[in-house]
Amino acid sequence: METQEAPGVESSPPSSMTTQLNDFHAKKNAAIKNRRHEASVAHRERMNKMRQTIQAVSREKFLKDGGNTEHIAQLQRLSELLQRKQDIEAQIDAQRLDLQAAYNIATKAFQVAINKRLGALQTG
Incomplete structure (x- = not known):
């Protein structure tokens, strides 16, 4: 019974840590997305x-010069x-937001793998 309770006890903190990490990443991503959106709107x-x-x-200039086409063409x-x-920006x-999301998914998966391995090492 001790071996059955120990994994439950050992896996509880890592899952709590994972939840906290996921919450942190979600908040950070939301803040980054909001800042970028605000900057994009201001730039636009x-x-x-x-x-x-x-x-x-x-x-x-067109009205004053009677149609300086070269100047108008340059301005256009x-x-x-x-x-x-x-548009490029x-x-x-x-793309930056997509890459950040992919990075966060990979980081979460890596954290879960580390927690599983840590739990296995602690119980083994």
């Missing part, structure tokens, strides 16, 4: 404001590049 707003400013300047190209940059953030 700055890029949109910059794009609107560029478009307003290009319209104003800059606006397109800013949009592309914003959004993709990078999404």
Whole structure:
């Protein structure tokens, strides 16, 4: 009976530790996701404001210069590049979150394996 109770007692703290570790990782991931989302939203707003400013300047320049097409083309190209940059950064953030989630899953699996091995060594 001692061998039956000992594994239950020994496995209880590691499962508690695993639960705490999982909770910690979940909270950390939520905080990271929120910070990245806030940063992404702020960045998107700055890029949109910059794009609107560029478009307003290009319209104003067009009206004043009677249609300086080279200048307008450069500003439109800059606006397109800013949009592309914003899209790429959004993709990078999404991939980073996916990699972080995969890392956390692997870490949890590793922790469970360590706890099982530790329990086996302590009872054996």
